[in-house]
Amino acid sequence: MELTGAEILVRCLKDEGVEYVFGYPGGAVLFIYDALYQQDDVKHILVRHEQGATHAADGYARSTGKPGVVLVTSGPGATNAITGIATAYMDSIPMVIITGQVHTWAIGSDAFQEVDAVGITRPCVKHNFLVKDIKDLAATIKKAFYLATTGRPGPVVVDVPKDVTMHRAEYFYPEEVAIRSYHPVMKGHPGQIKKAVDLMLTAKRPMIYTGGGVIWSGASSSLTEMTRMLGYPITNTLMGLGAYPATDKQSLGMLGMHGTYEANMAMHHCDVLIAIGARFDDRVVGKVEYFCPEAEIVHVDIDPSSISKSVKVDVPIVGDVDHVVKEMIRLLKEDKRTPDHEALAQWWDQINEWRGVNCLKYDRNSSLIKPQFVLETLYNVTQGDAFVTSDVGQHQMWAAQFYKFDKPNRWINSGGLGTMGFGLPAAMGVQLAHPDATVACVTGEASIQMCIQELSTCRQYGLPIKVINLNNRYMGMVRQWQEFFYEGRYAMSYMEALPDFVKLAESYGHVGMKIEKPSDVEPALREAMSLKDRLVFMDFITDQTENVYPMIAQGKGHHEMHLSPERELA
Amino acid sequence: MRHIISILIENESGALSRVAGLFSARGYNIESLTVAPTEDPSLSRMTLVTRGSDEIVEQITKQLNKLVDVVKLIDLTEGPHIEREMMLIKLRAAGDAREELKRLVDIFRGHIIDVTIATYTVELTGTGEKLDAFIQAVGSAAILETVRSGVSGIARGEKSLHL
Ligand SMILES: Cc1cc2nc3c(=O)[nH]c(=O)nc-3n(C[C@H](O)[C@H](O)[C@H](O)COP(=O)(O)OP(=O)(O)OC[C@H]3O[C@@H](n4cnc5c(N)ncnc54)[C@H](O)[C@@H]3O)c2cc1C
Ligand SMILES: Cc1ncc(C[n+]2csc(CCOP(=O)(O)OP(=O)(O)O)c2C)c(N)n1
Ligand SMILES: [Mg+2]
Numbered sequence: 001m002e003l004t005g006a007e008i009l010v011r012c013l014k015d016e017g018v019e020y021v022f023g024y025p026g027g028a029v030l031f032i033y034d035a036l037y038q039q040d041d042v043k044h045i046l047v048r049h050e051q052g053a054t055h056a057a058d059g060y061a062r063s064t065g066k067p068g069v070v071l072v073t074s075g076p077g078a079t080n081a082i083t084g085i086a087t088a089y090m091d092s093i094p095m096v097i098i099t100g101q102v103h104t105w106a107i108g109s110d111a112f113q114e115v116d117a118v119g120i121t122r123p124c125v126k127h128n129f130l131v132k133d134i135k136d137l138a139a140t141i142k143k144a145f146y147l148a149t150t151g152r153p154g155p156v157v158v159d160v161p162k163d164v165t166m167h168r169a170e171y172f173y174p175e176e177v178a179i180r181s182y183h184p185v186m187k188g189h190p191g192q193i194k195k196a197v198d199l200m201l202t203a204k205r206p207m208i209y210t211g212g213g214v215i216w217s218g219a220s221s222s223l224t225e226m227t228r229m230l231g232y233p234i235t236n237t238l239m240g241l242g243a244y245p246a247t248d249k250q251s252l253g254m255l256g257m258h259g260t261y262e263a264n265m266a267m268h269h270c271d272v273l274i275a276i277g278a279r280f281d282d283r284v285v286g287k288v289e290y291f292c293p294e295a296e297i298v299h300v301d302i303d304p305s306s307i308s309k310s311v312k313v314d315v316p317i318v319g320d321v322d323h324v325v326k327e328m329i330r331l332l333k334e335d336k337r338t339p340d341h342e343a344l345a346q347w348w349d350q351i352n353e354w355r356g357v358n359c360l361k362y363d364r365n366s367s368l369i370k371p372q373f374v375l376e377t378l379y380n381v382t383q384g385d386a387f388v389t390s391d392v393g394q395h396q397m398w399a400a401q402f403y404k405f406d407k408p409n410r411w412i413n414s415g416g417l418g419t420m421g422f423g424l425p426a427a428m429g430v431q432l433a434h435p436d437a438t439v440a441c442v443t444g445e446a447s448i449q450m451c452i453q454e455l456s457t458c459r460q461y462g463l464p465i466k467v468i469n470l471n472n473r474y475m476g477m478v479r480q481w482q483e484f485f486y487e488g489r490y491a492m493s494y495m496e497a498l499p500d501f502v503k504l505a506e507s508y509g510h511v512g513m514k515i516e517k518p519s520d521v522e523p524a525l526r527e528a529m530s531l532k533d534r535l536v537f538m539d540f541i542t543d544q545t546e547n548v549y550p551m552i553a554q555g556k557g558h559h560e561m562h563l564s565p566e567r568e569l570a
Numbered sequence: 571m572r573h574i575i576s577i578l579i580e581n582e583s584g585a586l587s588r589v590a591g592l593f594s595a596r597g598y599n600i601e602s603l604t605v606a607p608t609e610d611p612s613l614s615r616m617t618l619v620t621r622g623s624d625e626i627v628e629q630i631t632k633q634l635n636k637l638v639d640v641v642k643l644i645d646l647t648e649g650p651h652i653e654r655e656m657m658l659i660k661l662r663a664a665g666d667a668r669e670e671l672k673r674l675v676d677i678f679r680g681h682i683i684d685v686t687i688a689t690y691t692v693e694l695t696g697t698g699e700k701l702d703a704f705i706q707a708v709g710s711a712a713i714l715e716t717v718r719s720g721v722s723g724i725a726r727g728e729k730s731l732h733l
Contacts, residue, residue: 123595
């Protein structure tokens with residue numbers, strides 16, 4: 001039977017196992033909306049701004065490991081989606097974004113609501129397609145999902161002109177796709193893996209540095225097994241938190257600009273660095289010349305272009321983390337050699353001394369609410385079992401430092417692009433995917449206002465997100481840099497004319513709470529968590545002057561951390 | 571270092587812009603770029619001349635390989651290879667200069683492919699350096715117009731870039 005292009009599109013989504021489409025209608029996609037309306041397999045979530053749709057799909061993807069799906073109209077629908085597409089691209093998140101387009105015969109004529117969506121998204125997608133013929137529609141959707149979810153994941157845009165959704169064709173969804181120019185390497189090179197294992201076994205001061213790739217590979221358990229077998233210290237990037245249990249004694253926490261003292265010092269002094277699914281980002285590496293000066297480096301990554309991009313490595317291994325780590329485990333088990341226990345014991349003594357510095361210490365006796373205290377309490381109240389999304393700024397760093405993630409896919413934030421406005425819509429995607437879970441959105445009074453309209457979406461779909469607004473009346477992260485590097489000239493970083501967040505939440509039909517005293521923090525959080533079916537907007541009035549420590553200033557090495565003004569290190 | 575990268579790429583409308591976009595977005599330099607379909611109409615062959623340190627060229631080839639439309643590529647400068655560029659050049663050729671110019675064209679093994687009372691149009695093929703040398707030899711005063719194809723390259727011997 002012949003179907004319209006719109007019906008074909010919806011059938012493709014169903015056959016792909018898509019649960020939710022996040023979107024917003026408009027002229028170019030009306031046939032698609034009409035087709036969605038006439039079925040119940042694929043559920044559509046109506047956001048309030050297309051940016052929200054992309055972040056929601058992104059949150060869904062990060063918390064489930066499945067691709068997020070977005071549907072927006074041509075022109076402004078597509079341009080509004082760009083920030084979310086770029087956010088997903090920078091963090092390698094699988095998404096398929098369907099953008100409506102003007103009729104094929106009108107393309108290029110500056111038609112109403114026409115933008116060159118393929119051109120405008122090209123620099124921030126893994127790949128994109130313009131479907132000019134209905135005969136190519138189903139196969140293109142199949143390719144889009146295949147590209148988005150395999151190899152190094154990423155967003156894929158499919159631009160669909162209105163007439164293509166209107167024409168008719170036979171529906172046939174291919175079982176498989178082959179793209180002759182695309183063959184992600186899964187298995188690492190055996191010789192390279194052997195070399196890596198040799199190096200790992202001869203290490204005196206080893207260090208394991210892992211990132212988002214472990215999460216996308218689903219390799220948490222194999223990574224944990226190998227790390228425990230070896231007894232080596234391990235650190236996670238901001239994107240990799242939860243890939244190894246943060247509460248485990250071998251975990252040194254996060255590394256990098258706002259990482260722990262012990263993680264960064266261990267990086268600086270290690271003699272063998274085992275980098276797994278991490279991309280040597282500049283917030284992690286700092287100044288390249290000072291990076292791991294004594295180490296030989298192994299790097300496992302599925303994307304060859306991530307390897308030796310900023311830091312030259314000694315043993316590159318192109319492959320999927322889970323495949324490679326399992327192979328490493330096999331070789332380690334076969335090997336008669338064991339790690340150098342004596343050297344390792346000395347190394348741990350040194351690391352424990354660094355740990356003793358207690359770099360995340362903060363003032364617990366303050367009469368003001370310390371943001372760190374809120375997050376620590378959130379961790380305790382939720383017993384470390386919540387999904388936590390975040391916006392961008394100081395609150396994001398504190399959440400990363402103080403919420404100890406023991407499981408992957410639980411910490412959801414924009415690391416690469418650093419997109420303010422991400423947290424709330426991302427939490428919607430997470431909550432839809434995990435209806436019974438506690439989902440907390442840690443945000444700041446500036447970030448939350450970038451996608452605040454999504455409170456309305458939360459109301460419509462009854463999403464009981466707990467918004468933890470760390471309200472310091474400043475763009476705190478900007479203020480911190482101005483304090484440190486611009487002699488305290490706080491240009492445009494003070495947030496004036498803030499709304500009354502409690503009333504704002506109430507006007508959207510949610511529960512609002514304002515918390516001003518440290519002693520109220522825990523009871524308020526407990527009360528909010530007990531309101532299982534309500535969104536609670538918690539406005540915590542926090543210490544305005546608090547800064548994120550430890551910190552490595554840009555262009556410095558891992559050994560040059562600031563602990564706090566009171567506690568400088570030699 | 572100068573590198574000549576030969577690419578087999580899907581012959582699709584957006585493919586060229588993906589390559590060009592990659593170079594501009596990442597700040598890589600393109601000295602020249604030629605592209606045309608091959609004997610297999612679904613594939614285009616692109617020759618791209620770029621300059622950069624070994625690290626940069628390594629990133630360039632990795633990033634190019636990562637483009638979904640790129641089917642295969644080689645860096646010709648890693649082995650023995652042949653490069654050729656074609657130039658069409660229109661010269662002012664009147665009176666006494668005509669004979670002298672004709673001699674020059676012969677020395678450079680070019681062909682005069684169009685003539686008027688006042689001009690010659692010359693076709694010349696060779697390495698970029700040879701074309702530069704010809705331009706030098708005729709002198710800018712004589713040149714009315716130049717069109718260069720950009721470099722095309724191929725590996726020497728039995729090595730070939732194909733599917
Ligand atoms: C305000 C702010 C402060 C920040 N401070 C810090 C900081 O202090 N510390 C920090 O770590 N980050 C920090 N970041 C985040 C930073 O900008 C980067 O986003 C982050 O460091 C990158 O993490 P990653 O290396 O794990 O890479 P990701 O972006 O997660 O990339 C994953 C890598 O794994 C590879 N990969 C993917 N799938 C697989 C697979 N199946 N097998 C093998 N490899 C795979 C990919 O090719 C890629 O190279 C900060 C961000 C912001 C906004
Ligand atoms: C869309 C966007 N615009 C600007 C920035 C730059 N920026 C980074 S952090 C920040 C301030 C965030 O303030 P707030 O949300 O209140 O968080 P705080 O740092 O105070 O915790 C700004 C403006 C950004 N990351 N994203
Ligand atoms: Mg703030």
